[in-house]
Amino acid sequence: MNGILALVLAASAEEGDAGLDFELFRPHGDTYGFAVVPGASTLQNLQLGAGLWFDYSDDPVVLVDAAGNRVSPNGTDADGLVNSRAALHAQVGLGFSRYGSVSVDVPLVLSQDGFVAPTLGDPSPGTLAPTGVGDIVLTPKAVVLDRDAFPLGIALAVPISVPSGDPAAFLGEGAVSAAPQAIVEWSDEKIHTRAYKFRAAAMGGVLLREPARLQDARFGNAFTYGIAAGYRVVSPLEINLELHGNSTGGRLAQNAAELLLGGKFLMADLVSVSVGGGTGLGGGVGAPDFRLYAGVDFAPNFDENSRDADRDHVADGRDKCKNDPEDLDNFQDEDGCPELDNDADGREDSIDKCPNDPEDDDGFMDNDGCPEPDNDKDGVLDADDQCPNEAGSPDLAGCPNRDSDGDGIGDDLDRCPYDAEDVDGDRDEDGCPDEGRVVLEKGFIKINDVIYFDFNKVTIQERSNSLIDEIAKVVIANPQLLKIRIEGHTDDVGSDIANLKLSQGRAESVKAALAARGVEIGRLDAAGFGEMRPKVANDSEDHRAENRRVEFIIVDQK
Template sequence: MNRPTTSSTRTGTPARLSLLAALVLSTGALAQPAGLPEFEVERLEFNPSGAGSLLINSGQILPGGSYRLALIGHYENKPLTPELIDATQESGFREVNLVAHRTTAHLVGAYGLGDKLEVGLQVPLIISQEQGRVTDTPFGAPEGGFKLGTPIANLNMSLFNQSESIPVDVGVGVSVGFPLGSPDSLARENSLRAIPRLTVGRETDGLRAGFELGADLRPRVSIGEGDNAEAYNRVRLGASVSSVGEGVRYEADILLWIPTGHEFLTAETLVGVRSPLSNDVEVFALGGAGFGDTLGNPNFRFILGAAYGGMPPRCVAGGKHTPQQCPDLDDDNDNVKNKDDACPTDGGKVDVKGCPIKDQDKDGVEDSADKCPTTAGAESAQGCPDQDGDGVQDSSDKCPTLKGPADRNGCPDTDGDGLDDSADKCPSEAGPVDRQGCPAKDSDKDGILDEQDSCPTEAGIPELKGCPAKDSDNDTVADHLDNCPTEAGPADNQGCPAKQKQLIVIKQDRIDIKDKVYFDSGKATIQARSNALLDQMAKVLVAHPEIQKITIEGHTDNSGPADLNRTLSQQRAEAVRDYLTKKGVPAERLDAKGFGPDRPVQPNTTAEGRTANRRVEFITRYADDGQTQPAPQQ
């Protein structure tokens, strides 16, 4: 084992070594005490109940009347390597493998006394013990063979159990070691030793954490002459994390001993695995390393064992338990708890006591509800025969070999459109209910259903209710986009003669204007310079009745309060609407909406942007679908 050193451990070493060397030369032997002291090498204890961790008690105890027995094999490597003064060594000390290997069997048992107390007993039996290659020591070799170790009695008490109001399990306990082991095998103290402890644990999300705080109270013993040759009282800290459940479980443990005398701080870490062989038997293995040179602390140790009994099974659905062990579960899924179920492992359809009900014809329908109790039938037909499986008994089914709904006396819906054939105007063609079972048709494939298509045999466009576009004046501008549909004109003047300059452009979803509608500043008064534009707008709308609806939108920039701008934009849109109405456009074709600054087309960060945002737009709708075409995104 590596021995920690500090500056204090070697203060005055040269002078001391010189003196010791002279003594060695004069006497021919090391000045050391003779014989083995009464000392128990084994420092590790087991958790007798095995709840949570195999080593660390986490506040749990066995329920009243429960018990656990375990047989454990345990190997330790170099658990006792004291130091002797030796001037021939550079360090001035020589390490002695007084116990290089020790193998021990442990019989461990625990029993629950009521809900708050648990007693336990651990009896170790040394199987073999070997000394390392040591010469010229004042110690005799400790005996091996079958020797009794220090028996340990345990008493644990539960103080609090984890619940909604208390987040952890809390307990106290004490272990007492009796001086009954073999002194010649370094397996007993010269008096009682004890470890009182406080234990805390918490279980959550499939894991259990445990913490143990105790005091290792033992007689003072010295072996060897090194700086770490004393064994005495120590503070014991332990922590563990372990998985929970009924299958293979894992755990990790750490033990820390803080000395009150001249020992060094030491620790051990161990990891382990536990696997059940049946409801009552498990096997387990642990292994880990020790850190520090305290007497009794090994380089490493391995543990193998098997246990019978212990904590009762966890009551989870599908777990490894008997119905009697988990009375509040329903193991056969028949909605009767185990404690009330006279047949807890026989599920299916059961009576009030949880036992299978009578079913003479074995059709899954109990006799009390089976209208045909001696003839196997379908559950959907109340236990009577139902050839087509439509839930209508054959005796009442007008179409017993054809599946049909009960409200049609078991007869089918030929086209499968959900309508009874007698109410289906197209019984051989599937169609929606709102069309009385007939399918939607579009004979000319123009995307407009025949009943909405003014020209069902000619492909057309939505703007003209399914009719094709025409050009009456042969000027290459279709009539529905032509501001002058009866007068020929160039396309760049919207189909009007060149002398009639056009300010209006008809598009599919809107009417664009090549000028603006001007208003007095901060008012809804239309300026006279906009009259020509609006007069032309009125003329175009009157000439195009296929444009069924026009929404006049008013917009502003973001100058001033937004609510005031919305009001102003609404008033301006209404002013344009009123103007067009006076010019002969039917009022029912015109809507007015003010959006204020909510829909800018340019950023309001420049004068040009704000000017562009102060505008009036005309949004059109051709199809009579109750919706105005949305303005295109800028």
């Protein structure tokens, strides 16, 4: 609906009372709340809060007849008892410790228009006073749980309205009223220091006031409520969504609510500017067709134990560097001074991988800022290691057991310290090379035997199984051999195509046999070359037998 339905009149409605302050928009009394919904935090000790808020509402109170049509005076285009209102709220507050505050709100109506309708049929209704002072509100507030110290903040407040406005102009109640309320607030970080990203608050209370009657609707004590959430989309801008209202009975006119969406700009320290707008919900008295608002809060603090000039979360009273923010890295953070090089090793923390452990500056990996107490990681600390950069044995003061032939077996255990073990799977632990049937050479594996196949077939004969076993042991014992090509070769007897096929099949058979013995299949390739690569000339039976062979070529290694 375009307007807010405030109350319904029968044609015989009686003359209405004029003691109702319908205003829903009552800005919070300190800089830590939302636009209307208060927060559970409050002004800190000796912190002064000052605010100036402007709002404009359209049709906050309208009159409808029994058919539901809005009533307008004869000869006017006004469609509400209060057709529009522009108001200013001047506020000031002061905190006592961090758990209590008192604030004062002085509402000033800058302009309003509408009409006074004693009876529905009055052809010349009166007009509202265009300006005036509203009821002044005094709000004491006490913090039960401080959100900055507990996961949840809880506060109690009692706004007390003093009859300073003209009831006939809808500017006041004409009597003292009070609205005790409880407030709960949660945030992901501290409120006072503006470190939070997200926060939410809920308020519930009761409005205690003298009974009033507006045309045929009666108003008395009311339940008040509000919920709000804020999210910092960027550091200086918080987006707020609020729902607040009151309920004094079961009729539509007795239930007013308002939804507001706004932005809060966190300017200089403890200064904020708010702008936003919203609409009334539910059709109650005071819920406008729409509302626009803007406000500014300023909250200087005169207690240096609460002030934080450099906004480093260390109060000025104990901050030794008031204008130089603490770096908050869990190292001497209580003094308020930044420690750019915590461990004093000459490397700033921003590039120091171990900012709290000084580099040992021993010429070994000194660029990272981390100490290396055991450079060679041999279990012997460098302070006691006679060979700090060579892994050794504790029994040798940290020096290595030499391996003269580089076969991985220390000279103290190597029976042939100057002749490298061949690692062929045969007595490899003694450090001496064994000239067996399988020898690891540079670029290939030498086979001092023959892999026998059935005549003109790819089947490996049983007598070659032990040789295949040895080859597999050598390959497995040398993981640095990443890729081995198994090559099959034939003599020149038979056709070229048949020999090529036969050699490929025999290479594949050897590959499968090695895989069956535990060699990773991915390390093996099989290739048949037929008679294309004879080892010797095929001019005798002995030479042909020598050309019928399987070779193991090392294609890739670490």
